[in-house]
Amino acid sequence: MKVLSADKLSKSFGGLQAxxxxxxxxxxxxxxxxxxxNGAGKTTLFHLLSGTLxxxxxxxxxxxxxxxxxxxxxxxxxxxxRTFQITSLFPSLTTMQNVILAVQAVHGSKFVMHRPATSSxxxxxxxxxxxxxxxxxxxxxxxxxxxxxxxxxxxEVMLALAGxxxxxxxxxxxxxxxxxxxxxxxxxxxxxxxxxxxxxxxHDIDVAFAVADGISVLHMGELLTEGTPAAxxxxxxxxxxxxxxxxxxxxx
Amino acid sequence: MMRGRWSLLGILAALALALVAPGxxxxxxxxxxxxxxxxxxxxxxxxxxxxxxxxxxxxxxxxLATGAYTVGILVKKVGIGFLPASVAGxxxxxxxxxxxxxxxxxxxxASFLMITLALTxxxxxxxxxxxxxxxxxxxxxxxxRPDLGFLPWSLTDTRVFYYFVLVFLVLAVAVxxxxxxxxxxLALQGTRDNELRMRSLGYNTWMLQYVAFIIAALFxxxxxxLYAFHVGAIAPGWAGVTPSAEALLMVIIGGPxxxxxxxxxxxxxxxVSEVANIFTQRWMMVLGATYIVVxxxxxxxxVGRLKRLMPRRQTA
Numbered sequence: 001m002k003v004l005s006a007d008k009l010s011k012s013f014g015g016l017q018a019x020x021x022x023x024x025x026x027x028x029x030x031x032x033x034x035x036x037x038n039g040a041g042k043t044t045l046f047h048l049l050s051g052t053l054x055x056x057x058x059x060x061x062x063x064x065x066x067x068x069x070x071x072x073x074x075x076x077x078x079x080x081x082r083t084f085q086i087t088s089l090f091p092s093l094t095t096m097q098n099v100i101l102a103v104q105a106v107h108g109s110k111f112v113m114h115r116p117a118t119s120s121x122x123x124x125x126x127x128x129x130x131x132x133x134x135x136x137x138x139x140x141x142x143x144x145x146x147x148x149x150x151x152x153x154x155x156e157v158m159l160a161l162a163g164x165x166x167x168x169x170x171x172x173x174x175x176x177x178x179x180x181x182x183x184x185x186x187x188x189x190x191x192x193x194x195x196x197x198x199x200x201x202x203h204d205i206d207v208a209f210a211v212a213d214g215i216s217v218l219h220m221g222e223l224l225t226e227g228t229p230a231a232x233x234x235x236x237x238x239x240x241x242x243x244x245x246x247x248x249x250x251x252x
Numbered sequence: 253m254m255r256g257r258w259s260l261l262g263i264l265a266a267l268a269l270a271l272v273a274p275g276x277x278x279x280x281x282x283x284x285x286x287x288x289x290x291x292x293x294x295x296x297x298x299x300x301x302x303x304x305x306x307x308x309x310x311x312x313x314x315x316l317a318t319g320a321y322t323v324g325i326l327v328k329k330v331g332i333g334f335l336p337a338s339v340a341g342x343x344x345x346x347x348x349x350x351x352x353x354x355x356x357x358x359x360x361x362a363s364f365l366m367i368t369l370a371l372t373x374x375x376x377x378x379x380x381x382x383x384x385x386x387x388x389x390x391x392x393x394x395x396x397r398p399d400l401g402f403l404p405w406s407l408t409d410t411r412v413f414y415y416f417v418l419v420f421l422v423l424a425v426a427v428x429x430x431x432x433x434x435x436x437x438l439a440l441q442g443t444r445d446n447e448l449r450m451r452s453l454g455y456n457t458w459m460l461q462y463v464a465f466i467i468a469a470l471f472x473x474x475x476x477x478l479y480a481f482h483v484g485a486i487a488p489g490w491a492g493v494t495p496s497a498e499a500l501l502m503v504i505i506g507g508p509x510x511x512x513x514x515x516x517x518x519x520x521x522x523x524v525s526e527v528a529n530i531f532t533q534r535w536m537m538v539l540g541a542t543y544i545v546v547x548x549x550x551x552x553x554x555v556g557r558l559k560r561l562m563p564r565r566q567t568a
Contacts, residue, residue: 050452076454084452090445093438100435101442105454109435111463117438159453 002061003028003197004049004080004167009058011044018044020221021058026167031189031198033208036218037241042201043085045218046171049199050082051075063166076105081165085172087152089144089159096140098155099127102162126162134158150181157188161196168192170200174207186210205242209233217241258562263512270418274411283482286414288522289421290478294495295502295514296428297471302500303508304432305464306444307360310496311368314352314375315345315469317491319476321379321386324395324486329385334398338477345473346466348375353465357458372491379488392486407481417478421515424471429511431467440464441509501539505546507553516554 006024010017019041026032036042047053049060051072059068067075076082090098100117103126104110118124131137134154139147144155153173160168173189174182182204189211192198202208208215209229216226219241225232232238270289274282294316301307319341326337356367379386386392397407405412431437442450443457450457480486489495498521499514506517521539528538550557 052448052452071456072448072451073454073456076452082452084449088446088449090442090449092445093441097438097441101438101450102453104435104438110439110455110460111436113431113434113436115430115435116433117435120435159449163454 001028002026003063004199005061006045006049007059007061009045009048009055009060011041011048011053011056018221019048022218022221022223024216024223026197026199028166028197029194030214031193031200031212033200033202033212033215034218035202035205035208035215036224037203039220040218041221042203042218043171044221046082046169046201050080050169076163076165079163079166080169081160081163081167082169083156083160083171083173085175087149087156089152089155091145092143094141094143095136095147095155096127096131098144098159099130099162100124102159103127103130106163130158130162150177150184153177153181153185154188157185161192165196167197167199170198170202172202172204173200174202174204182207266512266515267422274414279410282410282414284522284526286410286417286482287479288519289414289417290475290482291498291502291522292515292518293421293424293478294472294475295499295506295518296424297468297475298499299503299506299508299510299514300428300431300440300471301461301464301468302503303510303513304437304444305440305461306447307357307461307465308365308500309356309368309465309468310365310493310500311352311356311372312468312472312499313491313493313495314368314372315349315472316476316479316495317375317379317486317488318348319345319473320395320480320486320490321392321476322473323477323480324392325385327395328392338398341477341480342470342473345469345476349466349469350462353462357461357465369493369496372493372496376488376491379491386486386488389488391488395480395484395486397481397484413482417482420474420478424474425511425515428471432511436460436463444509501543503553505543505553507550507555507557507559510553510555510559513553513555520554 002025004026006022008021008023009019010021011019022045034042034045044053048055051070055068059066062075062078062080067078090101100123103123104117107120107123109120109123128137131140136151136155139151144152147155157173174185177185186207189198200208200212212229214226215229215232217224217232217238224237224241225235273285277285294312298309298312301309322344323337323341326332326340327334352371356364356371359367380388397413400407407413407416439450439455439460443460447457502517502521503514505520506515507513524542525535525539528535546554
């Protein structure tokens with residue numbers, strides 16, 4: 001069953017066509033990587049899917065429903081979660097408060113004013129579960145600005161997962177991580193496979209090949225090819241855009 | 253739990269002091285203290301949007317004046333009772349914020365500051381020019397004070413009125429404390445820290461801010477009603493820049509994003525300006541110097557600074 005699909009999705013910024021008529025079909029339970037060199041339109045596609053930028057033309061369907069014009073928060077409530085390339089947390093709040101915010105959003109207590117945020121057993125049970133699974137339970141009372149970079153990246157993903165979304169959009173999840181931290185992240189995504197549909201945008205092709213079932217390659221705002229990791233790896237055009245020919249080698 | 257205990261001790265001490273103070277002071281000073289309590293309510297409302305939501309506003313005076321004029325007009329010109337008129341005063345402030353919020357919340361940061369200021373100026377202009385209703389710059393005279401009915405005290409007594417206001421301040425603090433600790437209060441702080449992230453977690457951040465903007469105006473409206481009773485007359489200047497700026501200073505100096513910060517700020521600003529007023533006409537300059545000193549040595553405000561000095565609660 002298709003859970004997320006894009007039909008002839010285009011986006012232009014003034015005269016610049018960042019994305020040209022891209023079709024995308026994500027099956028439920030799939031882990032799809034979207035790769036491509038800098039300027040290929042990966043980030044633009046990500047913004048359109050998550051709703052942070054308006055679409056120029058084309059449609060986006062989520063579980064059969066047209067969400068092309070839905071704002072960010074509506075998509076999130078339908079079960080389309082996302083992470084951020086640049087760590088995007090609530091720096092003055094504690095690790096636990098960060099997770100409470102993520103959990104209470106889906107528990108429908110966003111506008112509750114008469115009781116403490118920590119008073120709902122249902123919310124706090126889930127918060128504890130998320131923190132323990134993510135290994136940050138003993139750092140729960142630490143303001144997140146004091147966490148290490150690796151811990152912050154991990155919390156970043158935990159926040160997106162806390163609401164038990166149907167689809168998780170990951171924007172460059174391994175950007176700026178050390179080799180060891182990348183390993184941790186990669187195994188985290190492997191564990192998630194099958195539990196949640198993942199769409200991962202990355203120019204780190206090693207991670208893409210390590211975790212994805214299917215890979216879509218973007219180049220110059222268009223879909224170049226898509227298929228299994230093995231098939232994409234064999235594709236001569238893919239190695240050409242990544243490795244480049246003589247004239248582009250300086251860029252690569 | 254060291255910090256919790258210190259805070260509780262501090263609050264109890266402050267409350268005890270607030271209870272005995274009128275017995276020790278001349279009525280003139282009790283009047284000043286009453287003004288401190290009223291402005292504490294006013295600044296607390298601003299703190300909700302500024303310290304907790306990240307929306308510094310220069311427009312809170314609009315709601316202070318709306319609360320005051322509404323209660324004055326309803327009591328003196330329409331002739332209804334003090335209780336319904338006061339409720340209407342607070343409600344009108346909220347309604348005005350519901351309308352102004354639609355305009356102001358399209359902007360953020362400095363633009364938000366400017367738009368809220370501009371909207372306040374519109375209220376000032378109405379108060380200034382609609383002489384038949386507001387008295388223009390002659391002021392709106394003799395609002396009077398409510399009768400407490402079956403209770404044996406009269407609010408015309410300065411000390412009784414002080415306790416009357418104190419009751420509202422304690423209620424306002426309780427409501428404020430409950431809100432900022434609630435799921436909604438946490439969501440406001442999340443919006444202050446990172447609005448985009450909040451949206452992608454499923455929060456309608458505009459609606460969170462809009463509701464906070466209205467709640468802040470309700471606090472300002474209540475302060476306006478009490479201030480009208482306190483002064484007895486209303487002037488268009490109540491909708492001017494000065495009350496808005498004073499509230500902003502109170503929040504910054506006291507400590508934005510803290511429950512008691514604006515209370516400390518209100519005490520500080522009003523006592524400094526009163527004392528300076530005795531010695532010099534240029535009390536504004538003294539206020540400015542106070543501001544600079546606090547910002548240099550306690551950029552989080554006085555209460556923010558104290559919180560840092562306290563031993564932090566350790567992980568349980």
